[in-house]
Amino acid sequence: MSAIDENHLHADPAIEAHHPYAGATGALMPPLQREPARTIFQKGAPGRRAFMCPDMDVPHVDVSELLPERFRRSQAPRLPEVSEPEIVRHYVGISKRNFDLDSGFYPLGSCTMKHNPRLHERVAALPGHARLHPLQDPERAQGALELMWNLQHALSEISGLPHVSLQPSAGSHGELAGLLLTRAYHEDRGQTRHKVLTPDTAHGTNPATVTMAGFEVVKLATDANGGIDIEDLRAKADADVACLMLTNPNTLGVFDPNIAEIAEIVHGVGATLYYDGANLNAVMGISRPGDMGFDIVHFNLHKSFTQPHGGGGPGSGPIAVSERIAPFLPVPVIVRDDEGAFELDGDPGEGVGSKSIGRLRGFQGNYGCFVRSYAYICSLGGNGLKDASEAAVLNANYLLARLKEHVVAQYLPLAYGDLCMHEFVLSGGPMKRELQIKTLDLAKRLLDFGFHPPTVYFPLLVEEALMVEPTETETRETLDAFADAIAAILKEAAVDPMIAQFAPYSTPVRRLDEVAAAKTPRIREALS
Amino acid sequence: MSAIDENHLHADPAIEAHHPYAGATGALMPPLQREPARTIFQKGAPGRRAFMCPDMDVPHVDVSELLPERFRRSQAPRLPEVSEPEIVRHYVGISKRNFDLDSGFYPLGSCTMKHNPRLHERVAALPGHARLHPLQDPERAQGALELMWNLQHALSEISGLPHVSLQPSAGSHGELAGLLLTRAYHEDRGQTRHKVLTPDTAHGTNPATVTMAGFEVVKLATDANGGIDIEDLRAKADADVACLMLTNPNTLGVFDPNIAEIAEIVHGVGATLYYDGANLNAVMGISRPGDMGFDIVHFNLHKSFTQPHGGGGPGSGPIAVSERIAPFLPVPVIVRDDEGAFELDGDPGEGVGSKSIGRLRGFQGNYGCFVRSYAYICSLGGNGLKDASEAAVLNANYLLARLKEHVVAQYLPLAYGDLCMHEFVLSGGPMKRELQIKTLDLAKRLLDFGFHPPTVYFPLLVEEALMVEPTETETRETLDAFADAIAAILKEAAVDPMIAQFAPYSTPVRRLDEVAAAKTPRIREALS
C-alpha cells in the first residue's frame, strides 16, 4: 500500500464506496487467512497419527520371509505425522484460501462455471454407484450400464450425431480421441494425411493435441466478423488435410455464420470436421454440431453438464461421431441384447468399434462424472437444456449491454460483432493505453471486489483480451454488480491507476513472483 | 481504529509480530466477508424458485372441495423467492462469518469442544439409521434398538450406575428429568420435599431447572479450595431438601475432595444426589459418579461424547440412575427378550419404568446423536475413553502451567487451587485493575489472534472469570500458541490498553450493541 497515496483515494465518493478501506476498521483479514502458509509436512510431531490399523488377524509371518530384503524399502516415506484433528484443521484452513463457485461469481470465459447442484453429489455417492467395482460382471452392473447407455443416447441427441463413446477423461482427451479416429478413418481408406487446420482463436489444447496425435498444425486466420477466414480456409484446405478442428461458437463467443460453407469445403477435400464442444452451452437444443456438418464432437461434461471442476478436475470428455467414424470408436462399447440386457463388448465384430483405435484409458471412463451429468440431464430434460442455453446467451448479452452502457465500452470495447452467444471477448487495449492499467490489473483489482476475473489474455488474437462467460445460473443482480465493479475500477483508475496496478489487497497473498517460481522451481517441500 | 495511535503500536517488536497490521498490505478482509449482512429475504426476485413440485398425478379436484375456504390461507407466506444457486451462495457465504472448531482452537470452558470425527457423520447418515421412521415396528428396527441398548450399557459402565434412559434432548432436559425423578421418588415414599441445593458455582441450567420442576433453589457456598462449603451444606441439609445438584469436577475445574462426605450428608437427610455430567470429560474411566454416591447423572453426548454442537444443538442428555430411582425412569424403556430380541416397553409392569414419570418428549430421543456417540465409544473403547480424559486433564494442566510461566499469572491468577482437572478458571481482576482491560477485552482481542475465547464471566463467584477448557484433541503446539497470544495481549495492553478495549478488528462485524438489541427487539426481517 505504500505505493498508494491514501489521501486521494477518498477523493471521489464512488471510489470510496468500493474501496477496500471503506469501513476499514473491522475490515482486516481474519487471522486464520492471514497466517503464513505452512504445509502439512511442517505440522505434527513424531509419532502422531490418525490411522489406526485393523488387527493383524492372520498368523504372524516375518516380513522378510514374504518380501526379500532387496525388494524392501529401508526407510518409511516421510509422510506427515499428524492427528485427525490436525488434518481437518489444516485442510479446512487452506480451503478458506480458495475462491469458489459456491461463494461468488466466476465468469471465467470458456469454462462454463455454472452452478453444481448438490443432488448430483448425493446420487454419485450412492454405494451402488460409488462403490461399484469397474470389473464387476456386466450382469451385476446393469444399472451402471443402463445409465451410460442413456447418457450416450442423450449426448447423441444433443449433438445430432449417432454414436457416442464416453471413455475420454476430459476435453483434451476427447480431442486426442478425435484425431486418432481421424487418422484411423483416413488410413482405413488408404490415405495418410499430415495436416490439421486450427483457427487462431483455437484453445491451446487443439494444437497441442494435433502434435500428440502425430499431425502438423496449420493455422487459419479469423475474419473481421470473428469467424473463420473463408479464403484462408479455401487456400489451405487440400488433400493432405486430415481435419479441421473448430469451436462453434468459438472462443470469441461468435457463432460462425459460414459454418455450412466451411463444412462443405472441409468435406470437399475429404477431411473430417471436429467440434470442440467446450462452448456447447450456447446451443443445446438450439443448434446441433451434427446438423452443422461435424463428424466428431467432444463434450466437456465438467462444463456444459455441470460436473464440478474440483480445482482442476476431474472432468469427462465423451465424444459423439457420425456413422463413418463409428467403426473406429474406442472399445469397449456398450451393447444391448434383445432382452434389453447390457454388455460391454471389447471386440465388436462389426459396426461401432469394429475397427477400433483401441482403449484410451483404463475401464469405462469417469463414471462418477457420468452419474452427475446424467442426473443433470434428467433434471432439466430436453426443454430445460434449451432453456439453459437460452438463459446463458441472454445473460451474456445482458452483461455485455450493461458494460456498453457505462464508460466501459470506451476502454473495453467488444472485440468482434455486436451481439454474442454465451460469452464475449473485450479488448483491454484502450484501457491499457488510456488508463495505464492492463487487463491483468483489472483482473487483480476485481479480486478485491469479490469476483473471480474473466479469462484473460485469451484468445490470443485479441489485444489484452478479457473473455467473459456468465452462464445461465447467475442472477441479473449479480451481473449488474459485476458491471458496476468494472465501471468502478475504471473510474478509480482514471484517478489513480496505481490502485489497480498494485491490487489485490484483500487476498491471503498478493501478486506472486511467477518468474522466480519457474526459474528455480521449488515444487516440493524440503524435508529433513 | 481512530482511537488508537498507530505510532506506538509498533514500538515493541513482540507486539508488532502479533499485531493485525503486521504485513498490513494484503491483509484486508476479503470482500465476501466484508459485505454488509443481507438476509435471504432481501435476495431473489418474484417468481424465482429452487423447488420443482413433483407431478400432480392424481385426478384433479378443486382445492376448495377438499379444504373449505374458511380453513384456507388467503396469501402465501412471504418465504424467499430464490434459485438454488442463490441459496447455496447465501448460506455458504454466511457460513464464512462463523468461527468453528474445524478451523481453530475453541477452549470454551464447560463446553468440551473436542474434535468431531467425520466417521460419525458418515455412519449417522446411513439410510438404515437416518431414514428409519421412529414408529417402525421394533422387529424391523432391531439394529437401532441394539445400538441404543449398547449405548445404555456403555453409559451405565462409565457412570457406575445401573440404569439408563436416553430420552432427554440435552443436558438441561436431563436435569429436568432428574428432578422429576427426584420428586416422584420422594412422593412414592410419601414425602413432599421443596428444596434443591445448588452450589454457587452451578451452571445456570441447574437453578433454572429447579424452578421448572417446581422446587425452590437453596444456594450453597464454595469453600476456599473451590469445593462445596461443608459447613454450609450441613446447615442447609434438612428433611425438606429433595436433592443436591453437583458438578464434579465443578465449573472451577476442581474435583471436590469431600465428595464422599457430601454424599453421606445428602443421603443422610434422605435427599438424592444429582450429577451434572457436563464435566464428565475429566473423569471417564478414572472416577465414576455412581461410585461417588450419585443417584442420578446426566450426560452431555454433545460434550464428552463428541456430538457436534451445530451452533447451538442438537444435543442429547441421557441419564443414568441408581436402583432406587429406576422405577421412575421415563418410558418407553428398551427390553430384551430371551431370544435376544429388543422391544420398546411403554408400560412396564415392574422394575425399570414401572412407576414412570412418563415421557419427556416424542419418540425415543435424539437417536442421530446416539449413533455418533456410540461410534465414538466403539472407536475409543474403554481404555481410549480413559486416555481421552487423561489427555484432557494433562492438556489443561499444561496450558495452565504455560500461563503461569509468563507474566500472565500476575494479571490472570488461577482462581482456586494449583492443579486443575480438565479445565481451569482464571480471574481477570488484577488485569482489569492494573492493565485497564477487562476479561471481555481480552476475549475480543483473542479473536484477532484466531482463537475462540474461553468462557467468560462464569462461574459468577470469580471476578472477571475466564474459564479455559482445551480438551484432549488439541496439540501442544496449539496450547503454546494460545498461551503466547494471551501473553502478547497482556504485553500489548501494558503499552496501550485501547488496542484490546476496541478489539476486535478482523471480524466481519466488531463489537455489537447488545443493549439496543434488547431494548427494541428486531427479531425478524421486516417484509413488504
Added chain:
Amino acid sequence: MLAAIGVGSLQEIFDRQIPAGVRLGRALELPDGQSEQDVYEHLRELAARNTSVEDELSFLGAGMYDHYVPALIDMLMERSEFLTPYTPYQPEISQGGLQVMFEYQTAICELTGLPVSNASVYEGPSAVAAAGYMAKLHNGGNKIVVSAGLHPHSLQTLRTNAYGYGAEVVEVPLRDGVTDLDAWAQAIEAGGSEISAAIFAQPNFYGAVEDAAALSAAAKTAAAGGDASAKVPVVIAQVDPITLGILKPPGECGVDVAVGEGQSLGNRLDFGGPSFGIFAAREEYLRRMPGRIAGETVDVDGRRGFVLTLQTREQHIRREKATSNICTAQALNALAGVVYLTWLGRSGIVELGELLLARTHYAREQLAALDGVEKLHEQPAIREFALQLDADVAAVRRTCAQHGVNPGVDVHALSRRDQDRGVLLVAITERRTRADIDRLVAVLGDAVAAERNATQANRMSVPA
C-alpha cells in the same frame, strides 16, 4: 509437558486431586477401541438390521414424515462452519449462525402468522410442554385444558412436565374427529381463572383439520364469560408447519402461541430425532419465551449485525428466575428448516400443500372404498388421515409388511387408548406417488380381506 506442569507423572495429577476412595481401580468393562473401518462396518451392520423408508413402501407418519430432503441441506449442515461451532456466545465470529437464526425466526413468523419466534426448542411434544409452562408464568393459572386430538406423545409429555411445574391437565374429547367444541368451552368455563392454557392440535393427531378460529374464540369467550378484564387462557396450537402453505395460519385464527414439530421441514427421520421444535407467539409473550432469540443490531462502526438477545429470559443470566432451563437447543436442525423453507419458497410451499392435499384425498377415498375399511372421520385432511379397519391392525400390518408395504401407524399400539383399536393412521408425502398409493390400496385391501376371512374361519371353527 509433565515437567512444565511440575509433576512427576500423569498419575500424580489425578492422585493429588481425586480422593483414592472414589477412583475406579480397574479398566472400564467396555470393548477395545477399533479402527475406523471396523467401527464403520459395525454401524453399517446395525443399520442393515433396520427397515428404513428406503427399504419398504412406507406410509408411517404420526409426528414424523418421510418428506424429501433436498441435497443442498446435507451439504450445508455438513459444512464445518455450521456443524462444529458452539452456541454463538461471541457474536463477532458467529454472524453466520446468528443470521441463520434471524432468518429462521422470520420464516417461522411468516408461516405461523405470529409476530415473534424463538430460534428453536427441542422438538414437538416438549414444545407443547414448554408452551404450557410459559402460559403458567404468564397468567399463573394451574390448569391446562387440552384437546384429545393432540399427539399422544404431546399429551404425555405435557403431563410429565405439568407434574413438575404443578398444573393439572384436563382432556377434552373429540367429536366427529375434531375437538368437541362444547366440551372444550365447558371445560374452560369450569376452570375459570385457574385455566392457564387451552391447547389443541392443527391438524390433529387423526389428520383432521380443526376449526382453529372457533376453538380460539370459544376458549377466550368461555374463560371471560363476558368480562372483558377477566383472565383468559393462553391459546396454544400445535401445528404441522408443512401444512401452513395452504392452511390458515394460527396467527389469523386467534391463537396466541404456535408450537410444533419441525422435522417435516428438511430434517431426516433419524428414528425420531434430532429435529427441532417450533415456538412462535404474539408480541406480549416475547419476554417469557423459552430458548435463544437472535436480534438485529449494529456494531461500533454502524454495520448491521446479529446477537443473541433478550437473554435476561435465560438460565445463564437469570438462573432460578429464568423463563426456561433450555440451553443447547436445535440450531443445526433449525438451519435445515429455514433452508428447506427457502428451497420450497413462497409458491412452492403452496404447491406442495396442494399436492399433498390432492394425493391424500385420492388415497383416502381409494382406501375407504375397500371392504372392511372406513374413514374414521369426514373432516378435511391434508397429508394424513385415520381409517377404521374391521380387522386386527397388527395382523393386517404384518401381512402388508410381507409385501413390502408399511400401511401406516397402528394407533392403538401408540396410544394404548381403547377407542383407538382398529385405527390405522396413513401418512402421504410427496414421495408417495399415485402408483405407490395404488399399490397400498391393493396390498391393504388383500390384507384386510385375508384377515377378515381368517377371523371368520376361526369363529366358525370354534364350537358355539
Added chain:
Amino acid sequence: MLAAIGVGSLQEIFDRQIPAGVRLGRALELPDGQSEQDVYEHLRELAARNTSVEDELSFLGAGMYDHYVPALIDMLMERSEFLTPYTPYQPEISQGGLQVMFEYQTAICELTGLPVSNASVYEGPSAVAAAGYMAKLHNGGNKIVVSAGLHPHSLQTLRTNAYGYGAEVVEVPLRDGVTDLDAWAQAIEAGGSEISAAIFAQPNFYGAVEDAAALSAAAKTAAAGGDASAKVPVVIAQVDPITLGILKPPGECGVDVAVGEGQSLGNRLDFGGPSFGIFAAREEYLRRMPGRIAGETVDVDGRRGFVLTLQTREQHIRREKATSNICTAQALNALAGVVYLTWLGRSGIVELGELLLARTHYAREQLAALDGVEKLHEQPAIREFALQLDADVAAVRRTCAQHGVNPGVDVHALSRRDQDRGVLLVAITERRTRADIDRLVAVLGDAVAAERNATQANRMSVPA
C-alpha cells in the same frame, strides 16, 4: 433484460447469429425435466441394480481396489472451496488448491523416491501412455519396449497413443510370473538407439513383485552396450502407490519415471473413475512433464505462496509445442490422495503394507492348498495374486456369486489372451478380514470342486 440488450425477443438474439439452416427446428427428443426427488429416485433405482462391494464379499482388483476411504476425505472433497473452483488460474485466490498440489507433489516424491512430481494426470493406463510420449520427446526414439506384466488396459492404451505419436510397441514376455530379464535385455539391445522407453509394472498385473533394480539396470546396460555416451531408454515403472510403504521405491531402483493409478489412495471405486494418475520423475524430465505443477514462490510483500509453474510446458502457453495436451486433470482426486497419505502417515503406510502382505500371504496359501487351485507363480505378492484354476473360471465365479462371494477377476475375460485362461486374480485389501478370506476359501473350494465334478460327469456322459 431484452430492452437493455436492445432486442425485441430472445429469439432475435439467436436469429441474428445462427444461420437458419443449422438451427434445430424441433425440441430435443429427451424426456421431460423432473423434480429433484424424482431424479433421486431414478438414480437410486439404477444404483440398486448394481452389485457393489457393499453387496457381496468382493476380491476384485486388477487396477482398482476396495480400500477403506476415511470419512474426513468425503468431507473435504465436498467442501465448496475444493469442489467447485476451476483450475487455479488466479493464484491470489487459489492458494488452497495450489498448496494441496504442492503437498501432493511432496507426498508422491516421498513415496516414489523421485525428486519431481506433477499434480496428477487422468489415471493409470493413460499415465503410462503419457510417459511414453514424454520419453519420445526426450530422446526421439520411436520404439517402446514393454513388459507383458503391464495391466492389459495399460498395454492397450499405450498402443492406442503410440499409434498417434508414431511409436512401435514391443512386448517382452514373462517368465515365472515376472518379466523375462533376458528377453527384456535382448529387445532393448535389438532396438538400440531407436528405443525411447522401457516400461514395466511393479508389482505386475499378476501380483508379482518384479526385480525393478535389475530391470532398470539391464535396460540401461543393454541400450548403452558399454558406450557411456550412448542414448539410453527412459526406464518407466508403473507402480501401485499403496505398496510403496514397504516396497523399495522406484527412485532407488534406477527408474527414471514412475507412473501409476492413484485410486487406492483415498478414492472410491466409482465403476472405474474418476481417480488420478501419478507421474513422478528424475529432475531432468521436469521441463517435459505433462500436467500442472505447483511451485513455491513469494508475493510482493514477501509472503510465501504457490503458483502453477513451468507453464511453458503447457498447451495454453506453448500450443502445438506443448509437451502434452492435458488441461483439466484430476485435482480433486489428487486431493483425496494426499489427504489419504496424510491420514495413513509415516508409520501407517508401513503398517498397512505389512498387513496387506500378511493377509495376502495367508489367502494365497490357503487358496493354493485347495484341490484344483494352484499359484500361477511363486514370486512375492503384496496385496494381489494370480491363481491357476483347473476349472472354468467363469463358471466358478458364477457359483461363488450365488453365495455372495466375488472371488476375483477372470483374467482371460479381461485380457483376451489365451495364456490367461483359467487364471483368477485375487485382491486383498485391509477391508477383507481373515474371516472373509476363510469364507472365500470355503466357497471357492466348493465351487471349483463342483465345477470339476460337473466337467468330469459331462465328459463321462459323452460317448467316447
